[in-house]
């Protein structure tokens with residue numbers, strides 16, 4: 001079917017919940033995609049940071065195919081090998097405690113929120129359930145994670161939301177201390193606010209929040225749904241910040257294109273969730289864990305992570321080197337970058353890039369967000385920058 005034919009049927013049969021780009025994608029190879037009409041794109045988005053190893057990567061495709069032939073799914077009433085293997089890899093790589101598998105970022109955050117509240121309930125009883133998040137954060141689209149998200153525009157329509165969230169200013173320790181009163185049990189942060197605009201938190205602030213959480217026995221939850229699994233050039237962004245979170249959530253890049261999320265908890269709180277207190281039908285199913293295992297077999301390697309940092313600096317320098325007056329800066333880490341432009345010009349630039357064959361994302365008011373596959377080649381980055389040159393000119 002052509003784009004137009006698909007669009008017509010989509011409008012008839014699919015709920016209108018996305019402001020989609022006028023493109024229907026068909027297949028990909030590396031960091032290059034083709035639409036249903038055969039037009040080629042360089043992908044600087046990887047879904048939304050999901051296709052971490054690019055398209056048609058044999059490591060991922062072979063792992064999924066082999067597992068599909070063996071056992072795609074069974075319930076969590078039985079043990080399976082891939083799930084245990086991925087958990088062991090995550091725990092060994094971080095020195096943390098244990099893993100719970102979910103199916104998405106929002107669900108991983110829901111699990112972390114439940115864990116934090118039960119940790120506090122078990123130790124201190126009722127009345128200590130508030131979770132402090134940051135203004136401008138993003139934590140998901142369920143009724144609870146919408147409320148965890150520190151942006152008023154998400155707190156609409158779906159009342160009543162889950163109670164027990166409050167929002168502190170990023171990089172303002174006094175604000176965190178004020179909100180995290182005696183009714184709080186946790187602080188939840190993204191180290192680089194992704195949807196909010198590719199905004200890295202100040203390392204001094206993050207260290208101070210960590211110390212404050214220790215002092216008050218608040219769990220420090222780091223939402224690494226976007227920053228995790230090599231995106232910033234470390235397996236997890238918290239490692240760049242030199243902190244030890246109590247709970248880390250992840251999803252997007254973990255499965256290399258299949259839906260899998262996880263809650264990784266430290267030794268002090270990894271036995272809080274017990275039989276009957278948390279579960280999911282699909283979580284940790286062998287198919288997605290085989291994919292996650294394949295992704296981790298590539299990403300959890302110092303040389304690969306160094307290559308992500310090198311590609312990130314290269315792409316950043318090449319973009320800054322365009323010298324366009326429309327580019328006010330580039331922020332972020334590794335291959336999570338935001339090109340800062342004026343809000344008025346952004347849509348025109350993004351559409352210009354799409355037209356000439358480069359896929360990008362936006363974030364916040366003024367960022368063009370880049371989350372390319374971590375395996376993107378230098379030739380693909382060069383080709384994308386050449387197109388940016390034309391569009392910014």
Ligand SMILES: *Cc1c(COP(=O)(O)O)cnc(C)c1O
Nearest residue numbers: 104105106138139140194225226
């Ligand atoms: C995308 C994202 C989520 C939500 O993940 P879903 O898989 O869409 O539920 C949560 N937190 C952060 C930081 C994200 O970037």
